[in-house]
Amino acid sequence: MSEDRFAALDTRLFEFVPSSTTDDDRRSLLALHDSIAARGEFSYLEIGSHLGGSLQPALVDPRCVRVVSIDPRPQAQPDDRPHLGEVAYTGNSTARMLENLRGVPGADLSKLETVEESTENLEPDAFAPPDFCFIDGEHTNQAALRDARFCRAVMRGVGVIAFHDSYAVEEGVLTFLRETPRPHRAYSLRSSVLVVELGVERSPLDNPRVRGQLYRVRRSLAANRVGCDTALLRISMLARRARERRRSA
Numbered sequence: 001m002s003e004d005r006f007a008a009l010d011t012r013l014f015e016f017v018p019s020s021t022t023d024d025d026r027r028s029l030l031a032l033h034d035s036i037a038a039r040g041e042f043s044y045l046e047i048g049s050h051l052g053g054s055l056q057p058a059l060v061d062p063r064c065v066r067v068v069s070i071d072p073r074p075q076a077q078p079d080d081r082p083h084l085g086e087v088a089y090t091g092n093s094t095a096r097m098l099e100n101l102r103g104v105p106g107a108d109l110s111k112l113e114t115v116e117e118s119t120e121n122l123e124p125d126a127f128a129p130p131d132f133c134f135i136d137g138e139h140t141n142q143a144a145l146r147d148a149r150f151c152r153a154v155m156r157g158v159g160v161i162a163f164h165d166s167y168a169v170e171e172g173v174l175t176f177l178r179e180t181p182r183p184h185r186a187y188s189l190r191s192s193v194l195v196v197e198l199g200v201e202r203s204p205l206d207n208p209r210v211r212g213q214l215y216r217v218r219r220s221l222a223a224n225r226v227g228c229d230t231a232l233l234r235i236s237m238l239a240r241r242a243r244e245r246r247r248s249a
């Protein structure tokens with residue numbers, strides 16, 4: 001039964017199409033998916049899909065009724081990580097992704113809408129509000145901030161946003177958090193998923209599988225209880241940078 005596989009954080013739900021996520025990222029995404037699906041039917045919007053790997057769970061779960069993939073399909077993209085600079089995406093196309101996804105057992109492609117555009121050229125009101133957004137497009141702070149603003153608008157201010165490779169775009173995420181009115185919660189899940197909840201009544205943190213993926217569990221839960229989620233993320237980022245500087249000195 002597919003629902004049990006989500007609750008078990010079965011990473012084989014990602015097995016048919018390559019994804020740039022780690023096993024721990026996959027468990028975190030499945031835990032979020034499980035917590036959101038427990039409330040009833042939901043919809044998923046993804047920014048940056050490449051080969052389609054991270055779309056697989058949403059496409060096979062009948063509780064997810066609508067899936068949107070936004071990706072303008074560049075052949076190369078800038079990346080704020082200094083060791084990367086520009087990353088090649090040779091042969092990047094929606095057609096190739098769809099071909100890959102047709103091979104996923106149980107995937108319902110009739111609920112998938114693909115959009116070959118960048119969010120700056122899209123009108124949020126043209127989309128039905130998704131419950132869960134995954135941001136994994138261009139890995140620059142500017143693009144992450146732009147995509148997060150798009151998600152906030154398209155969700156009409158209520159929903160869950162997960163950023164992949166969050167350490168690469170954390171300045172963009174922090175700017176987003178600072179400008180976003182409360183209530184919101186923000187926390188990091190292993191290995192690189194940063195979650196921002198906007199105005200949701202039932203937090204994914206109530207789900208033990210989501211809590212199980214948390215970094216710094218007690219500190220994270222306490223920071224979100226007293227509303228200093230942004231400060232904790234800033235401190236964690238500065239501590240990590242100091243560690244990196246020490247290592248490279």
Ligand SMILES: C[S@@+](CC[C@H](N)C(=O)[O-])C[C@H]1O[C@@H](n2cnc3c(N)ncnc32)[C@H](O)[C@@H]1O
Pocket residue numbers: 018019020021047048049050051052053054055070071072073074077089092117118119136137138143
């Ligand atoms: C890291 S890959 C996504 C991997 C995918 N989420 C997975 O795990 O299977 C990054 C994707 O971002 C897309 N991309 C580049 N610029 C973008 C933009 N401005 N908006 C949305 N997606 C973009 C690229 O085409 C590429 O497919």
